[in-house]
Amino acid sequence: MEKGLVKIYCGEGQGKSTSSLGRALVCASEGKEVFMIQFLKGRHTGTLDYLKRLEPEVKVFRFEKMNRYYEELSEEEQREESINILNGVNFAKKVLTIGECDVLILDEILGLVDLGILNVEDVIHLIQAKPEEMELILTGRNxxxxLVNEADYISKIGIVKKADSEA
Incomplete structure (x- = not known):
């Protein structure tokens, strides 16, 4: 069995989650079981409903309960949502510990470090819990x-040109 790599997709540009989803589709087409745990996406059901159509090959999990992004929440709502987010992190630990899938994507987990919900050591512990053959993908802006030495592959996605309408 081949060694599963630790991959990180980071940077200011859009496309990190999309890149990880592309990798998920490739792995699923190879018969691998893929789990994607998304953080900081809220419960925007349109996207989530569409992603659920990829099951059973790609299973997508979100633990947040609010319909808005974390940054848009009040302090009280953020405290409540942080508990839900940490439930997602604990689920990731369980998946890693028992090797429940072939590929695990922790989408926007680096954003949890940016927001102070997790610290870098927490992310390192997740990486170190990875079974040898499992592929682990982490995404986030920063x-x-x-984490550089913990990864086998790092892709930085940046903005080359931005349309005036997006400014």
């Missing part, structure tokens, strides 16, 4: 320096 890449803490401490």
């Amino acid at each position: 890449l803490p320096e401490e």
